[in-house]
Amino acid sequence: MTAGHRGACEHGDPCEHGDHGVQNMEMSDRASHRIVLLAAPRGYCAGVERAVEAVERALDKHGAPVYVRKQIVHNLHVVRDLEAKGAIFVDEIDQVPVGAVTVLSAHGSPPSVYEEAGRRELQLIDATCPLVTKVHVEARRFAGEGRTIVLIGHAGHEEVEGTSGQAPDRTVLVQDLQEAAQVELPTGPIAYLTQTTLSVDETGQIVEALRDRYPELQPPPREDICYATQNRQDAVKAIAPRADVVLVIGSKNSSNSNRLAEVARSTASTTSSRSRSSRRGCGSRCLLGCASRPDERLGVGCAQLQALN
Numbered sequence: 001m002t003a004g005h006r007g008a009c010e011h012g013d014p015c016e017h018g019d020h021g022v023q024n025m026e027m028s029d030r031a032s033h034r035i036v037l038l039a040a041p042r043g044y045c046a047g048v049e050r051a052v053e054a055v056e057r058a059l060d061k062h063g064a065p066v067y068v069r070k071q072i073v074h075n076l077h078v079v080r081d082l083e084a085k086g087a088i089f090v091d092e093i094d095q096v097p098v099g100a101v102t103v104l105s106a107h108g109s110p111p112s113v114y115e116e117a118g119r120r121e122l123q124l125i126d127a128t129c130p131l132v133t134k135v136h137v138e139a140r141r142f143a144g145e146g147r148t149i150v151l152i153g154h155a156g157h158e159e160v161e162g163t164s165g166q167a168p169d170r171t172v173l174v175q176d177l178q179e180a181a182q183v184e185l186p187t188g189p190i191a192y193l194t195q196t197t198l199s200v201d202e203t204g205q206i207v208e209a210l211r212d213r214y215p216e217l218q219p220p221p222r223e224d225i226c227y228a229t230q231n232r233q234d235a236v237k238a239i240a241p242r243a244d245v246v247l248v249i250g251s252k253n254s255s256n257s258n259r260l261a262e263v264a265r266s267t268a269s270t271t272s273s274r275s276r277s278s279r280r281g282c283g284s285r286c287l288l289g290c291a292s293r294p295d296e297r298l299g300v301g302c303a304q305l306q307a308l309n
Contacts, residue, residue: 037243039235045228047129048073051106054127055082058101062123067096069113070105070158072127074254093117101125107158108132110165131196131226132159136166138220142191143167147218150174150185152206153195157255160195176202180209191218196226197255199262200233229256233263240267 044052051072058066064086071079071089079089087103093116096102101123104113108128117124128136142149149171153160164171174180192210194203203225211217240246246264250257 037239039232039239041228041231041235045226047106047131047226047228048075051103051127051129052078052082054125055087055103056085058103058125059085059087062101065100067100067102068105069093069096069102069109070107071253072103072105074107074256075251077251093120093122096120096122099123103127105158106132108136108162109158110162110168112165128162129196129226131224132162134222135163135193135196135220135224138193138224139163139166139171142193142218143170145189147189147191148172148185150183150190150192150210150217151194152192152198152203154255157195159197159255163193163195174206174210177206177209180206181213183210185214189218190214190216191220193220194224195255196224197229197259198225199259200225200230201263201266229259232256232260236260236263237267240264 055066055068055072059082065088066086068082068087068089070091072082072087073079083089090096093102093113098120099122102117103125104127106127106129114124139149139151143166147170149167151160151164151171151173152175153163153173154175155173160173164173172183172185174183192207207217207219236246240263248257248261248264250260252258
C-alpha cells in the first residue's frame with residue numbers, strides 16, 4: 001500500500017482497516033422479524049474513489065466532453081452518472097478526437113495506449129490505481145531480469161490486458177487451477193504476478209499448484225491482491241454464516257463483485273445445515289457492497305432484501 005493510498009483509505013473509508021464482518025449497525029424489520037446485516041468494510045475503495053474524482057475534476061476544469069478509455073470503474077450506475085455530466089466513454093484511444101482531454105481507467109493500460117495518446121496529442125489524465133501501477137512496475141522489473149512472468153488473472157479483463165502489455169513476450173496467463181496444472185513454461189527463471197481483484201483463497205491455491213511444478217517460482221515483493229479486495233472478502237467470510245440470504249451489490253462485469261459472490265457461496269456451503277436452520281426464524285439477510293459500488297446504492301439493496309419472502 002502506498003502512503004498516498006493509505007491516507008485516502010483512512011479518510012475515505014473508516015472501516016477499511018478495522019474489524020471485518022458486521023458494522024455496528026443492523027437494520028431490523030420488526031413486523032417480519034427480519035434483520036439486515038451490513039458488511040464492513042464496503043463501498044468504494046480508495047482507488048475507485050480516486051478514479052471517479054479524476055473524471056469529475058476534469059469535467060469541472062475543462063468542461064464537457066471529457067473522454068474516458070474503458071469504463072472508469074466496473075459499475076454501470078457510476079458510468080451513467082458521469083455520462084450525464086458530460087463524460088464520453090470509448091473502447092479504444094484512437095476513438096478520441098486529437099487533442100481532447102482523456103482519462104485512463106482505474107484498471108490500468110498497456111504501453112501502446114500511452115504511445116497512441118502521445119501521437120494524438122491528448123491531454124491525458126491517468127487514473128490508474130496506484131496498486132495496479134505497482135504490479136506494472138513489477139512486471140517490467142521481472143522482464144528486465146529475464147524472467148518468464150506467470151500472470152494469474154482473467155482473460156479479457158482490462159487490468160490483465162494492461163499488466164500483460166508491460167511485457168507481452170514474457171507473460172503467460174494462468175486463469176485457474178486446471179491451467180496451473182497444465183501450463184508448460186520455458187526453461188529459465190520464472191516469477192508470478194496476480195490481478196489485484198482475485199479471490200484470495202483461490203489465488204493461493206493456484207500459486208501452490210504452480211510452485212509444486214515449478215519450485216523456483218519467484219513471488220512479487222508484496223502480494224498483489226489489493227488490501228480492499230482482501231478486506232471485503234474477509235468480511236464476507238465473517239458475516240455470511242450468520243445469514244440466510246446474501247446479496248452482493250455490484251455490476252456483473254465487476255471482478256470484485258463476482259469474487260465476493262463466489263466467496264459467499266463457498267462460505268455458505270461450508271456452514272452446517274443445523275446452524276443455518278436455527279436462524280430461519282429471525283430471517284437474517286446479509287448485504288455486501290463491492291469496492292466499485294457507491295455506498296448510497298446500498299439503500300436499494302436493503303429494500304430488496306426486506307422484500308424477500
